[in-house]
Amino acid sequence: MGASKLSGMQKQVLSLYRGFLRAARSKPIEDRKRIEMIVSTEFRHNSKEVDRKNFQYIEYLLRLGTKQLDQLKSPDIISLSSVKVVASKT
């Protein structure tokens, strides 16, 4: 391992990721795979693209993620889906 100590913000991101995976476990098996796929691609994409020092944006994403997680935890919600929108300059 030998990883250096994780900062508070990194711990928050990891605990949010854990929260999503735990919430996914309570859903039916097919939706569970889709949720895990969407969440893991989103987190991996952001970890590469977002600058480590850009605290404002990371905190914004954390707050957004926490709200989405609270929605997902509700038993009425069964699945997540993701749509890619490309802004066109027409």
Next chain:
Amino acid sequence: MAFGLIGRVVGTKPSRLSTAARLIPARWTSTRSEAQSKASSGGGGANLKTFQIYRWNPDNPGKPELQDYKIDLKDCGPMVLDALIKIKNEMDPSLTFRRSCREGICGSCAMNIDGCNGLACLTKIESGSKETTITPLPHMFVIKDLVVDMTNFYNQYKSIEPWLKRKTPASVPGKEILQSKKDRAKLDGMYECILCACCSTSCPSYWWNPESYLGPAALLHANRWISDSRDEYTKERLEAINDEFKLYRCHTILNCARACPKGLNPGKQITHIKQLQQSG
């Protein structure tokens, strides 16, 4: 002929603002070209004012910046909200801000204008060539440009249970619970609150403890339900907020009374709660 009649009626209005009076007949005309020619004939030299507006886009996240916009005040309504709408319509459609009623009753357009919290639709644009700085409500998380995250504020309002609670049923079931005029007068100065959050976001104590201190707005509403003669859970309400952090973070700084766009005094209501706690 109809236009002539309308022009004459408008002309009898008190001419406090001469430029506005010249523009009113222009707006009554239905043809845009006529209106434009009348508006531009109001003066060759435009009265430009610079607005510095806080911009931050979560889609292209970088550092937040103050962007400059120049507005001709002759062509614009008197309030800051008119300037913002004009910028959004004509110069930069990506400027994001909340607004709804444009008359100071919904509380959506609360923002920090030249250092003071207020409603954009009720704050007049200061005449003169000084720059006006518009930033979002202080110490609130920013979602985009001037839009802030109000969920904590609303949750605190929800936590004081802002509804009538009774132990005994109404004396005449199915009918209103009666209240004397004197008892109703006790609610004046509290029921008018529109939950714009100007007061809470101007309180330094709320800046340092936003999660634990309820803030002037929620406490004003707590007092509104405590003072309501029809409510029978007064003791429980007082006990619920009798907390070192929820109530006693207030140090009577009284920035809230200064910031309130409706002229209310949350600090006074908080003092009332503290007095009740002492005596009860």
